[in-house]
Amino acid sequence: MKPIDWSSTSAAPLRGELVVPGDKSVSHRAVMLAALADGVSRIDGFLEGEDTRATAAAFARMGVRIETPSPSCRRVHGVGLHGLRAPDGPIDCGNAGTGMRLLAGVLAGQRFDTVLTGDASLSRRPMGRVIEPLARMGASIQAQAGGLPPLHIAGGRALHGALQVLPVASAQVKSAVLLAGLYAEGETEVREVHPTRDYTERMLAAFGWPVAFGEGWARLSGGHRLCAADVRVPADFSSAAFFLVAASLVPGSELLLRAVGLNPRRTGLLTALRLMGADIAEERRREEGEEAVADLRVRHAPLRGIDLPVGLVPDMIDELPVFFIAAAAAAGTTRVTGAAELRVKESDRIATMAVGLAALGVAVEERPDGAIVHGGPIGGGRIDSHGDHRVAMSFAVAGLVAGGAVTIGDCANVATSFPGFVELANGCGFALSTQPD
Ligand code: S3P
Numbered sequence: 001m002k003p004i005d006w007s008s009t010s011a012a013p014l015r016g017e018l019v020v021p022g023d024k025s026v027s028h029r030a031v032m033l034a035a036l037a038d039g040v041s042r043i044d045g046f047l048e049g050e051d052t053r054a055t056a057a058a059f060a061r062m063g064v065r066i067e068t069p070s071p072s073c074r075r076v077h078g079v080g081l082h083g084l085r086a087p088d089g090p091i092d093c094g095n096a097g098t099g100m101r102l103l104a105g106v107l108a109g110q111r112f113d114t115v116l117t118g119d120a121s122l123s124r125r126p127m128g129r130v131i132e133p134l135a136r137m138g139a140s141i142q143a144q145a146g147g148l149p150p151l152h153i154a155g156g157r158a159l160h161g162a163l164q165v166l167p168v169a170s171a172q173v174k175s176a177v178l179l180a181g182l183y184a185e186g187e188t189e190v191r192e193v194h195p196t197r198d199y200t201e202r203m204l205a206a207f208g209w210p211v212a213f214g215e216g217w218a219r220l221s222g223g224h225r226l227c228a229a230d231v232r233v234p235a236d237f238s239s240a241a242f243f244l245v246a247a248s249l250v251p252g253s254e255l256l257l258r259a260v261g262l263n264p265r266r267t268g269l270l271t272a273l274r275l276m277g278a279d280i281a282e283e284r285r286r287e288e289g290e291e292a293v294a295d296l297r298v299r300h301a302p303l304r305g306i307d308l309p310v311g312l313v314p315d316m317i318d319e320l321p322v323f324f325i326a327a328a329a330a331a332g333t334t335r336v337t338g339a340a341e342l343r344v345k346e347s348d349r350i351a352t353m354a355v356g357l358a359a360l361g362v363a364v365e366e367r368p369d370g371a372i373v374h375g376g377p378i379g380g381g382r383i384d385s386h387g388d389h390r391v392a393m394s395f396a397v398a399g400l401v402a403g404g405a406v407t408i409g410d411c412a413n414v415a416t417s418f419p420g421f422v423e424l425a426n427g428c429g430f431a432l433s434t435q436p437d
Pocket of ligand 1: 024025026098169170171172173176197317318
């Protein structure tokens with residue numbers, strides 16, 4: 001991939017109406033369940049990102065016909081729960097932790113062996129958290145030292161259901177276990193330390209699989225079938241997040257973000273920004289498919305620092321990078337604790353954000369599980385995104401209110417989750433330019 005640098009400078013007020021791309025979590029799950037269903041499913045609003053395309057390509061490699069009648073739409077000719085074929089080589093999950101971890105659950109139940117690989121970032125991410133619970137169900141998955149990818153997943157194992165009490169709050173781990181549970185004999189139950197996004201549970205129900213679930217638990221048994229369904233993917237709250245913070249920070253701004261998914265396990269940032277004084281209104285709240293959506297109207301408002309309630313952290317785990325930017329631009333001090341999971345994301349997001357903010361003159365104290373950010377003027381400077389899409393977009397937001405240009409290195413991976421970010425951002429008033437590294 002060709003390295004790309006960005007330069008973000010301060011801009012006029014942000015104005016306009018935007019539709020951000022489809023939800024990444026929902027898109028991954030939709031293509032997986034559609035592939036394993038009987039019949040033809042249609043997915044509208046599918047995220048045309050590298051992560052979700054890699055998941056679709058994985059199923060195509062295993063014999064699933066997937067058509068693209070128009071951009072952001074897929075017609076998936078499901079092969080049934082036992083209809084996948086052995087791929088002709090390793091499956092590359094790219095940058096996608098969700099892709100690899102959920103696929104591990106599905107592939108643990110197949111008759112054939114598979115190998116899952118990923119890019120440099122994914123190859124550093126811990127997989128022991130899925131390997132261990134899947135092994136308790138009878139799966140056999142070999143990783144590299146330290147539980148790192150590639151994963152060698154043995155086929156032909158008889159899986160059995162189990163009660164799994166998961167020590168990390170992770171929807172990916174929960175989902176891997178539930179997906180393996182489709183292939184297991186008997187009952188699989190998951191209990192979480194903190195409730196996480198329940199897209200897998202909702203979507204299994206939409207595809208006709210009997211599943212019981214509530215806050216922090218889910219239960220299903222093997223031996224049923226998935227029936228084709230049509231899925232409408234909401235706009236991704238995590239992508240909307242950059243614009244919620246940007247418009248809050250730039251004086252005179254007002255943006256309307258259309259049809260944003262508001263799954264309560266995703267919207268911690270809304271609560272956090274409101275605690276800081278943000279002006280964000282939900283308009284036309286409605287149900288679309290399995291999910292609540294609303295149009296979000298955000299207007300500039302001065303923000304003040306907060307002690308982020310630790311219970312909000314899992315509900316805004318992907319939004320913490322841009323939250324750190326809000327904290328840097330706010331009046332006063334913001335403390336984030338209980339967020340050690342950030343260290344094992346696409347980059348070590350505590351370190352990449354702390355180092356980047358310090359490079360822009362922000363006083364920030366890094367902690368093992370978070371950071372203390374002293375709000376104040378943000379200067380110009382050069383930061384390294386470490387190939388992390390959300391870090392890159394977060395510093396593009398910082399550039400809007402910085403005293404000089406913010407140059408951000410290594411931004412090509414933004415295409416994993418937010419294709420078209422630069423065009424959409426510039427269309428509403430960002431001043432973001434790109435150049436090859
Ligand atoms: C995701 C779960 C979260 C999140 C990731 C997407 C999912 O990861 O950070 O971007 O789709 O299930 P964890 O399960 O590791 O918390």
